[in-house]
Amino acid sequence: MSQLSEFVEAAATKFGVPGVAVGVWVNGREIYACHGVTSVDNPLPVDQDTLFVQGSVTKTYTATALMRLVAEGRVVLDAPVRRYVPDLVLADEQAAEQITVLNLLNHTSGLDWGITVDTGEGDDALAGYVAKLAELELIAAPGARSSYSQAGYNLAGRVVENVTGLTFEQALASLVFEPLGLSHSFFARDDVMTRRFSVGHNLGADGTLSVARLWRRWRGENPGGGLVSSVADQLRWARFQLGDGCAPNGDRVLPADVLRRMQEPTVSLRASSLGDAIGVGWFLRDVDGVRTVGHAGSANGQFAELLTVPGRDFAVVTLSNAGPNGVLFNQEVVRWALQTYLGVTDQDPEPLPYEEARSREIVGGYANDVMTLSIDADGAGLSLEVLIRPEIRAAADKELPPDYAPAAIGLLPGDADEYVVTSGGMRGQRGYFTRDDAGAVVGVDLAGRLFGRVPAVSR
Known part of the structure; x- marks a missing residue:
């Protein structure tokens, strides 16, 4: 062999x-x-x-x-x-x-x-x-x-x-x-x-x-x-x-x-x-x-x-x-x-240790035309969950792929708005957060796809 x-x-x-x-x-x-x-x-x-x-x-x-x-x-x-x-x-x-x-x-x-x-x-x-x-x-x-x-x-x-x-x-x-x-x-x-x-x-x-x-x-x-x-x-x-x-x-x-x-x-x-x-x-x-x-x-x-x-x-x-x-x-x-x-x-790049202050401004819900993305913090780390929209699943007449389980992410050094997924099926995926002119986080990129910030994400 x-x-x-x-x-x-x-x-x-x-x-x-x-x-x-x-x-x-x-x-x-x-x-x-x-x-x-x-x-x-x-x-x-x-x-x-x-x-x-x-x-x-x-x-x-x-x-x-x-x-x-x-x-x-x-x-x-x-x-x-x-x-x-x-x-x-x-x-x-x-x-x-x-x-x-x-x-x-x-x-x-x-x-x-x-x-x-x-x-x-x-x-x-x-x-x-x-x-x-x-x-x-x-x-x-x-x-x-x-x-x-x-x-x-x-x-x-x-x-x-x-x-x-x-x-x-x-x-x-x-x-x-x-x-x-x-x-x-x-x-x-x-x-x-x-x-x-x-x-x-x-x-x-x-x-x-x-x-x-x-x-x-x-x-x-x-x-x-x-x-x-x-x-x-x-x-x-x-x-x-x-x-x-x-x-x-x-x-x-x-x-x-x-x-x-x-x-x-x-x-x-x-x-x-x-x-x-x-x-x-x-x-x-x-x-x-x-x-x-x-x-x-x-x-x-x-x-x-x-x-x-x-x-x-x-x-x-x-x-x-x-x-x-x-x-x-x-x-x-x-x-x-x-x-x-x-x-x-x-x-993969090595992420920074968890920082509560930086994490608060990115926690929340994001979405595009097909998927939703949620970022949560538990006081010790950040996690990311990507789901196919419920209405997309409901409209499909055939089985769609299952959603990934929530995965840990970490912010990267040099630019706190960049991150890497550190666990699960998306491990190694990188992305970044976008801000408006006032500095507020309004979107997140993952796998080359943009998710815009939304008030809440349907589960």
């Missing part, structure tokens, strides 16, 4: 994850380690071709497809989205006129996280989703700040549809999957169900895992999170991003300068576990003096992470099928791989 296989098996056992798949590109070769089963109910061994829901890693594909259209002169990054989606209607008409394609791809559109709506499985699903964006709140003017937006990427998928005249899924196959030989990457359930695939699992209150019955979200969400793929295809994808824009057969897919442009900062991030900056579709982070380029994804009980180190021609991909510990498994494997293969150390 290889060193990687030994570590992956031990980590999967430690975190209680039924099935995992890991791939590493290092020193010019691919190494794989797969462990466990696809499902606790109907177990099949996980291998390097087993399909996992990739969640938001999909966004890197959507961005790359759009950049192909940019390279071909069919899309202009700085052009308003309405040039390509003329029927776009938003709550703010001025914003609808101003949002650019780049704003969508680097999360500066001002659109809130997203809307929870099932617009069916027909070819009009994405158009139906975009039509619902008139109901979505805008949290900032276009270009004013970054805030992670699923809605923005689904709208970017509609740009792809309108420019190519194809459905989003057909366009991705033509622009990305087929040229790169990604033969185990799909969106349609019919394509997935005829192959070996993983299901998600969630941890119950009694400590047992059960299969997550909402296997993936709706077709209208595909551009932001609908890809289903294998660890082998994901490692091929990572190798392409590390390369010169050519497919394995030598055909050019993207000009090398366009590929590199995607990995250059377009907007900075503050106190974010996502990274230090956003490129085009990628999060950029300096780890122990080394620049990394990557993206993570989450679905209902399935989690993915893809990280590259362009300066070292290195990549690691890790997929897991249980929440909440799948996130912690992925993080531990990625950190181990960086340390073992590159000598690069990645660790």
Whole structure:
């Protein structure tokens, strides 16, 4: 058994994850380690071709497809989205006129996280989703700040549809999957169900895992999170991003300068576990003096992470099928791989001791369009709880992922408005508090998402 296989098996056992798949590109070769089963109910061994829901890693594909259209002169990054989606209607008409394609791809559109709506499985699903964006709140003017937006990427998928005249899924196959030989990457359930695939699992209150019955979200969400793929295809994808824009057969897919442009900062991030900056579709982070380029994804009980180190021609991909510990498994494997293969150390910052006075001004309730966030203090420490809004759960006709248990957080040195989560399934997540002109705390960022302060949070 290889060193990687030994570590992956031990980590999967430690975190209680039924099935995992890991791939590493290092020193010019691919190494794989797969462990466990696809499902606790109907177990099949996980291998390097087993399909996992990739969640938001999909966004890197959507961005790359759009950049192909940019390279071909069919899309202009700085052009308003309405040039390509003329029927776009938003709550703010001025914003609808101003949002650019780049704003969508680097999360500066001002659109809130997203809307929870099932617009069916027909070819009009994405158009139906975009039509619902008139109901979505805008949290900032276009270009004013970054805030992670699923809605923005689904709208970017509609740009792809309108420019190519194809459905989003057909366009991705033509622009990305087929040229790169990604033969185990799909969106349609019919394509997935005829192959070996993983299901998600969630941890119950009694400590047992059960299969997550909402296997993936709706077709209208595909551009932001609908890809289903294998660890082998994901490692091929990572190798392409590390390369010169050519497919394995030598055909050019993207000009090398366009590929590199995607990995250059377009907007900075503050106190974010996502990274230090956003490129085009990628999060950029300096780890122990080394620049990394990557993206993570989450679905209902399935989690993915893809990280590259362009300066070292290195990549690691890790997929897991249980929440909440799948996130912690992925993080531990990625950190181990960086340390073992590159000598690069990645660790969480150390928080300050608890201070009552600082804590009082941040305790309270916050919310966005989908979730609520509560911060409490018990005299010895701070805790954070994130919940899916009750009305969102009530409106859902399928099971949604369970909420995380409250987790401890600590304020960070240097800026008392920055914090890190120190326990639970969100351990290692960083964020910060925002203030108004009078200095009052009016919002909190977590995982790149803004939660505005509210008088009280419904429980």
